[in-house]
Amino acid sequence: MTDLILLGLETSCDETAASVLRRSADGRVEVLSSVIASQIAAHAPYGGVVPEIAARAHVESIDAIAGQAMSEAGVIYGDLSGVAATAGPGLVGGVMVGLAFGKAVALARGLPLIAVNHLEGHAVSARLAADIPYPFLLLLVSGGHCQLLAVEGVGACKRLGSTIDDAAGEAFDKIAKSLGLPYPGGPALEKLAVGGDPTAFTLPRALLGRDGCDFSFSGLKTAAARLAETVTSETQRKDLAAAVQTAIARQLSDRTDRAMAAYAMTRGNRDLRFVVAGGVAANGAVRAKLMETAAARGFSFNAPPLIYCTDNAAMIALAGAERLALGMTDPLDAPARPRWPLDAAAALSHPTHAFGRKGAKA
Structure with missing residues (x-):
């Protein structure tokens, strides 16, 4: 198996992020770029994240942020092995922006799309800087x-x-x-x-x-x-x-x-x-x-290192690379999901909240 180079995209909340990551055939990981555009200033007057403001900010910046990540990594779209984009859970307006951008790149370049669970990205984030075997x-x-x-x-x-x-x-x-x-x-x-x-x-x-x-x-x-x-x-x-x-x-x-x-x-x-x-x-x-x-x-x-604790696209790229290495890809009609449990079986058999109550995002 050859090295994989992935573009990762993260827009689940109030950071517009893009990253390019290389995963070698032996599993070694190198983050070639990680760019994050924060929306703190836009939301600060409200004391929290406003979904509509967040979604509009993602629309305005996703193209430039992805371009910056590609430039800093020194790669072009033709070098990519695939595109990984957060598909949920999160503020669905923002999730749709990053996922749609990822789909566009995948369609235009004939690349595989990996629709990543944001929580799975956090789960592998410590593996960006250390060799931590499963389980x-x-x-x-x-x-x-x-x-x-x-x-x-x-x-x-x-x-x-x-x-x-x-x-x-x-x-x-x-x-x-x-x-x-x-x-x-x-x-x-x-x-x-x-x-x-x-x-x-x-x-x-x-x-x-x-x-x-x-x-x-x-x-x-x-x-x-x-x-x-x-x-x-x-x-x-x-x-x-x-x-x-x-x-x-x-x-x-x-x-x-x-x-x-x-x-x-x-x-x-x-x-x-x-x-x-x-x-x-x-x-x-x-x-x-x-x-x-x-x-x-x-x-x-x-x-994870402090820079990878909060939302970032490097973790999404790594989750996507690990899936792509196993041949796990998604169709271009993969949906954006406001809620997406990592353990779907437990969520169905033992829900943490009664029906009709949304509860925490997970």
């Missing part, structure tokens, strides 16, 4: 997603736990907004928490003692927002930020510890690898707590 236990934690998955191979994921209400990243952002912090709230809250006393406020411990590996952050989010209305000094703001960060890290660690125990039994305590991915994986306190948990359970700890 591994994954904690996917971001603004719209929070779940634990046993990743057995390319596109083979088994859900062990998921959020039953809000995602951890959403809790970070909403609480940050309550504290008057700018968008995006997660990084701003982490900065505010430096030097704060995490024991100064008592916050609820959701699902404490409950079996399983599910998450819940809605109660924490509500309690912290109410406390934010009572703080009167900068010291109290720092203490509350530190308490929130500690509470989120604690719950992620607790539920991950349960998943590790169950996963280790299925593996016979052999080849225990743990990966954390997604935007919240960039939080230093969360990483530190999860590293402690992994070490205590005898798991190796892996996380």
Whole structure:
């Protein structure tokens, strides 16, 4: 098998991203370019992502961003082996833009199209910079997603736990907004928490003692927002930020510890690898707590470089390259999906939300 060169496209939320990646015949990966156009300034006045604004921004910039990625990689469209584009889950207006652009390139150049699940992109993101063999236990934690998955191979994921209400990243952002912090709230809250006393406020411990590996952050989010209305000094703001960060890290660690125990039994305590991915994986306190948990359970700890924690197209290109290497491609009528679970069987047999309630994006 020859080397594969893929163009990856990511437009599921508020970043327009394109990347060119080479995957050698022996599985080695080289990111030739990774370009990301952020829409933070456009959404900041609203304190969060506005879907219509995001979709229009993707339309205006996708062509230039893809062109820049190709130029920086030093390749032309004739050099490509295929095109990988996010096909969901996410804000469907944005997903449609990147997927349509990918389809156009594939059609014009006679290239295979790989319609990538955005969550699968996050699942492989740590493999962009390290050799992490399958299988591994994954904690996917971001603004719209929070779940634990046993990743057995390319596109083979088994859900062990998921959020039953809000995602951890959403809790970070909403609480940050309550504290008057700018968008995006997660990084701003982490900065505010430096030097704060995490024991100064008592916050609820959701699902404490409950079996399983599910998450819940809605109660924490509500309690912290109410406390934010009572703080009167900068010291109290720092203490509350530190308490929130500690509470989120604690719950992620607790539920991950349960998943590790169950996963280790299925593996016979052999080849225990743990990966954390997604935007919240960039939080230093969360990483530190999860590293402690992994070490205590005898798991190796892996996380993407910070530049690949948040949404990017390099992870989409890699997911596409791994699928293309196995001959897994998609037709040009592949749909854009606002919701697309990695473990479809679990989503059908054990849905995390009652019918009619959308819940978290996953």
